[in-house]
Amino acid sequence: MAEKQYETRSVKRLNTPKLTGAYQKQWFMGLHDRIEKGEPFAFVGANCPMELLQAMDIPFVVNQWWTAICSAKQMGPYFYDLLEQAGYRNDICSYCAAAYACSLDPKPEEGPWGGLPAPTIAINGEGCSSGIKIEELMCESFGADSFRIQSFHQDIITDNWWEYSMDRWEELVGTERLDFYENELRALVDFLEEKTGRTLDMNKLIETLNNVNEQETYYRKTRDLIAKTVPAPVTVTDTVNAVMQAQWHRGTRWAVDMAKSLYDEVKALADEGKAAVPNEKLRLLWIGRGLWFNLAFYQHFEEKYGAAFVWTMYLAMGADSYIRNHVEENPLRCLAARFCFLEDVLHVPPFNSQWFVKEAKNNQIDGVVFLVPENCMNNGDFGYNIIQSLEKEGFPVCVLRADPADAKKWSQELMVETVEKFIEERVIPNKK
Amino acid sequence: MAERTCALGCSAYSALKARFESPVAAVAELRKNGKKTVWMFGDETPEELIIAAGLQPVRLLGYYGERPNADKYLELSFGALWRGSFEAIVNGSYDGLIDYLVMENSSDLIQKISYYLEAMLRLEEDRVLPTMAFVDYATATKNFRVQQRNVMVTEKFLNTLRSWTGKEISNDEIYAAIDLCNEHRLALRRITALRRQNKILGSEAMNIIGGSFFFEKQEATALVNAVADAAESWEDTGLVTAVYTGSAQETTELYTLIEESGINIIADDRLIGDRYSEGLVRKSPKPTTDIAYYYHMRFPSSERSYVAERAVCMPKLIEDSKAQSYIIFMNHNDESYIWDYPRQRDVLGGLPTLMIEDQYYPLRNVSELKDKFASFAEKVKGAN
Numbered sequence: 149m150a151e152k153q154y155e156t157r158s159v160k161r162l163n164t165p166k167l168t169g170a171y172q173k174q175w176f177m178g179l180h181d182r183i184e185k186g187e188p189f190a191f192v193g194a195n196c197p198m199e200l201l202q203a204m205d206i207p208f209v210v211n212q213w214w215t216a217i218c219s220a221k222q223m224g225p226y227f228y229d230l231l232e233q234a235g236y237r238n239d240i241c242s243y244c245a246a247a248y249a250c251s252l253d254p255k256p257e258e259g260p261w262g263g264l265p266a267p268t269i270a271i272n273g274e275g276c277s278s279g280i281k282i283e284e285l286m287c288e289s290f291g292a293d294s295f296r297i298q299s300f301h302q303d304i305i306t307d308n309w310w311e312y313s314m315d316r317w318e319e320l321v322g323t324e325r326l327d328f329y330e331n332e333l334r335a336l337v338d339f340l341e342e343k344t345g346r347t348l349d350m351n352k353l354i355e356t357l358n359n360v361n362e363q364e365t366y367y368r369k370t371r372d373l374i375a376k377t378v379p380a381p382v383t384v385t386d387t388v389n390a391v392m393q394a395q396w397h398r399g400t401r402w403a404v405d406m407a408k409s410l411y412d413e414v415k416a417l418a419d420e421g422k423a424a425v426p427n428e429k430l431r432l433l434w435i436g437r438g439l440w441f442n443l444a445f446y447q448h449f450e451e452k453y454g455a456a457f458v459w460t461m462y463l464a465m466g467a468d469s470y471i472r473n474h475v476e477e478n479p480l481r482c483l484a485a486r487f488c489f490l491e492d493v494l495h496v497p498p499f500n501s502q503w504f505v506k507e508a509k510n511n512q513i514d515g516v517v518f519l520v521p522e523n524c525m526n527n528g529d530f531g532y533n534i535i536q537s538l539e540k541e542g543f544p545v546c547v548l549r550a551d552p553a554d555a556k557k558w559s560q561e562l563m564v565e566t567v568e569k570f571i572e573e574r575v576i577p578n579k580k
Numbered sequence: 581m582a583e584r585t586c587a588l589g590c591s592a593y594s595a596l597k598a599r600f601e602s603p604v605a606a607v608a609e610l611r612k613n614g615k616k617t618v619w620m621f622g623d624e625t626p627e628e629l630i631i632a633a634g635l636q637p638v639r640l641l642g643y644y645g646e647r648p649n650a651d652k653y654l655e656l657s658f659g660a661l662w663r664g665s666f667e668a669i670v671n672g673s674y675d676g677l678i679d680y681l682v683m684e685n686s687s688d689l690i691q692k693i694s695y696y697l698e699a700m701l702r703l704e705e706d707r708v709l710p711t712m713a714f715v716d717y718a719t720a721t722k723n724f725r726v727q728q729r730n731v732m733v734t735e736k737f738l739n740t741l742r743s744w745t746g747k748e749i750s751n752d753e754i755y756a757a758i759d760l761c762n763e764h765r766l767a768l769r770r771i772t773a774l775r776r777q778n779k780i781l782g783s784e785a786m787n788i789i790g791g792s793f794f795f796e797k798q799e800a801t802a803l804v805n806a807v808a809d810a811a812e813s814w815e816d817t818g819l820v821t822a823v824y825t826g827s828a829q830e831t832t833e834l835y836t837l838i839e840e841s842g843i844n845i846i847a848d849d850r851l852i853g854d855r856y857s858e859g860l861v862r863k864s865p866k867p868t869t870d871i872a873y874y875y876h877m878r879f880p881s882s883e884r885s886y887v888a889e890r891a892v893c894m895p896k897l898i899e900d901s902k903a904q905s906y907i908i909f910m911n912h913n914d915e916s917y918i919w920d921y922p923r924q925r926d927v928l929g930g931l932p933t934l935m936i937e938d939q940y941y942p943l944r945n946v947s948e949l950k951d952k953f954a955s956f957a958e959k960v961k962g963a964n
Contacts, residue, residue: 235922237937240915274720275688277883281919284886298729301691301716305698328729335725495692497699520655525913527657528692533699549656 154560156222158385158443161424164410165386168393171402176261179207183265188344191247191267191292193283197333197487199360202399203353204346213396214264215246215553219440221260225556227253240523242553243437245282251289266290269343271336273297276526295339300328302492309499310468310506317472317485329484350479356399357475357482363398366407367391367466370414375511379428380458381417385446386424388438391462429454430575433508433543435534436519437552438462448564453571459511461494468503469493497530501537508543515544515575517567522549544578546570586814587784592806596791603641606794607677610636613796617677619710621665621693622684623851624717624875626734628861630682631757631797632749633741638678639793641830643668644941653696659914660941661828662689669697669709680744681710685717687883713740719876720884730872738868754867760797761861767801768792768857770808775846776901778821779814782845783832790830790852819844820960823898825882826909826917827939828852834909837946841953843960847901849894855879882916891923898931905932905960912938932960
């Protein structure tokens with residue numbers, strides 16, 4: 149493991165992340181028991197319709213979140229070295245390759261929380277030329293049956309997508325594309341039923357989707373509260389784990405409760421006038437994957453500059469891009485409208501750039517830090533347009549090029565210096 | 581190895597080479613036939629339908645010069661090939677020569693570029709681009725569900741062509757176009773066979789295949805057949821032989837460098853290579869199904885295929901070609917091949933293999949590369 153000369157763990161200020169973290173760990177330990185008793189176990193991509201699994205009570209782990217856990221536990225360098233030993237490179241595709249690396253681990257039980265159990269089924273998308281191979285290798289290594297959801301080109305571009313996503317999603321996604329994805333979901337349900345012997349109960353799916361809507365509504369309220377409250381009652385280090393751990397279990401009552409708990413805590417702090425950064429002078433927005441192995445990085449700039457990272461996509465996506473009303477009319481179609489658009493929000497211009505600008509305005513942002521993964525072959529968000537759009541609206545942008553999963557390649561000194569220089573030379577002068 | 585006099589002395593070869601080396605001039609020449617031109621960006625664009633619509637298909641080749649637009653608009657994840665394609669589309673060098681741009685899903689990065697171009701049109705008032713369409717084939721997974729989707733995509737594209745031309749496109753017109761393309765493929769297969777005999781250099785093959793993309797089909801087929809007739813009597817190159825996979829090459833620079841080091845690429849899996857002529861489009865009562873099937877079931881490219889599939893087809897290509905070695909050459913961030921190779925290595929046994937990663941355009945380390953290839957050539961000779 150990499151030797152570090154800096155603090156990587158953030159200071160926890162809320163109780164909800166402690167609850168979600170403890171539950172997550174407990175759930176994971178219980179997962180091993182369930183699998184030992186012969187239950188199916190799914191490993192899925194973050195853009196997969198995991199609500200189906202939730203409704204069918206099939207336990208699952210999400211690829212990218214597993215990477216985040218490995219990263220947070222500082223195990224990335226160990227796992228990526230396993231890839232190298234197997235004849236692959238250890239310096240690319242880190243965000244997608246952690247699980248495959250785990251499958252090569254001669255001591256899997258020493259992984260985070262007892263290690264990743266061998267999945268029996270896997271659900272992935274089709275996109276990145278490396279990603280499909282890594283997933284294939286992982287499935288083969290674990291002996292998992294795989295289902296691939298085809299992608300379908302989005303050729304309807306709608307301004308201000310967030311005004312459509314909750315109720316007018318048929319217009320947003322397009323009927324032809326929705327027809328396609330609804331059929332993909334039917335094929336996926338067939339696959340899951342065949343592989344697990346379980347039957348999807350439509351009423352259970354409706355209940356799950358309604359739970360998701362309720363959960364995300366709390367995120368919406370939380371996001372809006374943080375946006376309007378200066379100084380902010382919490383920063384991203386307070387919310388990312390609480391949100392992502394509950395998102396993993398979205399569709400359950402527990403996840404709804406955790407979303408409500410987070411909102412209640414943030415509201416209480418706001419009502420009491422308590423600030424996460426009492427000397428808050430600057431509000432920063434983080435674009436890109438979370439820096440899971442070094443959440444303390446976000447807090448590094450608080451004391452010196454009064455700079456608070458108040459925004460990441462994790463809470464805001466819940467707020468704007470998950471809620472889909474009219475569940476009862478056609479739950480599969482409603483689910484299709486959610487999961488197929490998640491990638492578009494982040495990667496298709498101008499969906500992404502318009503949203504970032506809207507969020508920067510609403511959250512009273514002074515500067516944006518944009519993490520660009522330098523070892524991801526499929527990275528492409530039209531970053532130029534994102535930067536230009538934000539700068540044009542008066543939000544200075546700092547680009548960090550780094551590997552968000554592998555701590556070994558992180559240069560704390562360089563990254564701190566880059567952001568400090570950005571704050572001093574662009575954000576502070578722009579604020580005056 | 582310098583280009584050979586036997587090739588240069590063949591007028592058909594020279595005509596093909598001239599078009600391949602100067603694609604802008606080639607497109608200008610093609611436009612003299614009065615047809616509107618359709619740029620094809622992506623390996624799986626169904627040109628049969630474009631021809632059936634009475635339009636002139638043109639293969640998009642990248643721009644090999646300064647690439648300021650690519651540097652400005654694209655992330656570093658877009659390797660040299662994609663940067664060249666993007667630059668060619670937006671830098672104005674083809675202004676007035678291209679009417680339509682058809683992008684296809686043979687790489688996710690093409691899909692991303694299609695989104696970028698659409699966004700540029702929306703955001704930049706003075707931006708002018710050809711009318712665009714996207715052919716959303718899925719080719720990695722080979723099953724009936726995907727096949728059905730590809731038939732739907734083919735029919736959708738056919739309707740796009742109808743809307744562009746304002747004319748009906750009959751099945752007979754599609755069959756005729758299939759025949760033209762199949763004849764072109766059959767002619768190119770003669771080149772493939774001669775490459776296997778080490779009578780044609782890899783760089784020469786690129787000129788023949790790539791150049792033939794810039795003629796009308798009948799003329800292209802005639803020229804390729806003329807070269808094949810002549811090449812029957814060309815001498816063995818005398819070089820050790822290799823199969824190439826990796827980043828697509830659109831100029832002969834790399835192959836020539838490899839040849840100068842003593843190795844001839846006698847087979848490859850790229851479009852300006854063996855892949856274009858592999859297989860034929862069949863003709864059934866529903867030609868859109870035939871076309872969809874052909875592009876779906878083609879020799880699997882690394883960008884859109886699985887490790888297991890490539891672990892069968894690449895060793896088979898090497899075995900069929902009787903090549904003495906294997907070269908994998910990757911541009912920076914165009915490196916999906918690294919996930920393929922360990923499994924192939926297990927199948928290939930001790931076949932001499934050279935893997936070169938992290939390359940850029942223009943090549944930054946020509947002499948170092950040449951040394952690597954030369955040293956590899958010696959190793960191959962030693963192994964044989």
